[in-house]
Amino acid sequence: MGFFDKLKKIIKTKEKDEAEEISKYDEGLKETRKNFVNQLNILGLKFKKIDEEYFEELENILIMADIGVNTVMEFMDRIRKRVKQENITNPQELQEVIVDELFIIYVDNDTITDKINIASTGPTVILMVGVNGVGKTTTIAKLAHKYQKEGKKVMMIAGDTFRAGAVDQLHVWADRTNSLFYGKENSDPASVVYDGLKEALDKNVDIVFIDTAGRLQNKVNLMQELEKINKVIGTIIPGAPHETLLVIDAATGQNGIMQAQAFKEITNITGLVLTKLDGTAKGGIVLAIKEEVKLPVKFVGLGEKMEDLIPFDIEDYIYGLFKDMM
Ligand SMILES: Nc1nc2c(ncn2[C@@H]2O[C@H](COP(=O)(O)OP(=O)(O)OP(=O)(O)O)[C@@H](O)[C@H]2O)c(=O)[nH]1
Ligand SMILES: [Mg+2]
Numbered sequence: 001m002g003f004f005d006k007l008k009k010i011i012k013t014k015e016k017d018e019a020e021e022i023s024k025y026d027e028g029l030k031e032t033r034k035n036f037v038n039q040l041n042i043l044g045l046k047f048k049k050i051d052e053e054y055f056e057e058l059e060n061i062l063i064m065a066d067i068g069v070n071t072v073m074e075f076m077d078r079i080r081k082r083v084k085q086e087n088i089t090n091p092q093e094l095q096e097v098i099v100d101e102l103f104i105i106y107v108d109n110d111t112i113t114d115k116i117n118i119a120s121t122g123p124t125v126i127l128m129v130g131v132n133g134v135g136k137t138t139t140i141a142k143l144a145h146k147y148q149k150e151g152k153k154v155m156m157i158a159g160d161t162f163r164a165g166a167v168d169q170l171h172v173w174a175d176r177t178n179s180l181f182y183g184k185e186n187s188d189p190a191s192v193v194y195d196g197l198k199e200a201l202d203k204n205v206d207i208v209f210i211d212t213a214g215r216l217q218n219k220v221n222l223m224q225e226l227e228k229i230n231k232v233i234g235t236i237i238p239g240a241p242h243e244t245l246l247v248i249d250a251a252t253g254q255n256g257i258m259q260a261q262a263f264k265e266i267t268n269i270t271g272l273v274l275t276k277l278d279g280t281a282k283g284g285i286v287l288a289i290k291e292e293v294k295l296p297v298k299f300v301g302l303g304e305k306m307e308d309l310i311p312f313d314i315e316d317y318i319y320g321l322f323k324d325m326m
Contacts, residue, residue: 003100004325011319021310025320028302032283036065037324040095047091050083054091058098065281066253067102068288075101099322106290106314116298117242117270123155123205125197125233125240129226129267130247131214131259135275135301137166139247140209141173142301142309148177152206157196158183159229162213170211177306180205189213190228197236210241223266230267245298247273248289251280260293274312275301286317 015022039061047054055076062072078101079094088094118124126143128136137160144154156174158181160166167183174181180203182196193210200208212229214222233240246269248256256274263269272293277283277300286297297312 004096007319010315022316024302024310025316028278029283029320031281033321033324035281036284037322044091044095049089050091050094065284066288067284068292071105071288071291075105095325102287103318105287119242122237123200124207124242125237127210127241127244128247129212129244129263134247134249136247137170137211139273139309140211141177142306144177144179144209145306147207155180155200155205155208157193157208157210159189159193159210160213161185161187161189161192189225190232193229194232226267243270244268245271245273247275250274250277250282250285253282253285256285257288257292269295271296271298273299278302
């Protein structure tokens with residue numbers, strides 16, 4: 001059975017339980033699909049045979065989709081090899097191989113642990129980091145909503161005491177999601193985190209989200225601040241934070257990859273959240289991130305509403321991207 005058929009079958013068995021997720025990917029990847037997949041389709045029609053010119057155009061399409069230069073190079077090598085080995089001459093025939101190989105890029109990597117690490121006892125602490133405006137606060141709200149629905153007691157701590165209005169913004173989200181809240185304006189973030197976690201322990205909270213300010217333009221400062229926050233967290237709750245999620249705006253493309261690399265150097269990132277996939281044609285960034293940053297994407301944001309954050313699922317993603325080709 002070909003890859004497309006396999007994927008179709010997988011999606012079909014999932015359709016009952018995960019209908020909502022699948023349709024979110026479908027909606028959210030519209031822009032990427034329009035650009036990327038349409039171009040692949042056109043390429044398949046335009047060329048009668050697979051030659052150097054064809055390979056060049058394919059390479060360009062992949063780079064434009066923000067899959068990342070290194071990933072694309074490796075991918076092209078594999079495609080060339082398969083064309084030779086399997087004697088593929090027809091560009092139409094190659095479409096399926098292309099999707100197949102894109103899937104392999106992601107799955108072959110051994111860092112796939114898309115589950116959130118939940119503490120066996122005591123509060124699970126999730127630290128949210130990322131540069132300005134990528135969607136940290138909104139993502140906390142979305143995750144809080146999800147865990148609250150699962151019956152967990154959730155708390156938010158406003159570790160971003162830097163930007164005016166940040167504390168209030170988080171407070172509003174805490175109220176909307178029935179979460180507890182701890183914050184104090186004009187204080188040192190580490191001391192806010194300290195007091196907040198004490199309260200979380202007192203109140204038997206299950207999951208604590210810590211919002212932070214993202215000022216990457218000052219790397220040393222940011223590193224020191226995160227170090228301080230991490231130290232406080234570990235002192236109050238040994239083993240915490242259980243997750244440090246780096247939030248990246250998908251629309252920033254390769255810049256997002258650079259952010260991920262920079263943050264990896266300054267703190268221990270355990271996973272990524274890729275936001276705003278819905279508003280961009282750069283959905284290929286999912287594949288580049290995996291290959292170039294070696295960190296798992298744990299959630300993707302596919303809209304602004306509270307329900308619009310879903311656990312990343314490579315099968316749903318690939319299907320959402322290529323369904324028009326199947
Ligand atoms: N379309 C879309 N918009 C999103 C998504 N996630 C966040 N946003 C929007 O992005 C904007 C910024 O989100 P915030 O959560 O405030 O970002 P932040 O990282 O906390 O920003 P700072 O606190 O200023 O560093 C808001 O208007 C959100 O509604 C998403 O997945 N899709
Ligand atoms: Mg914020």
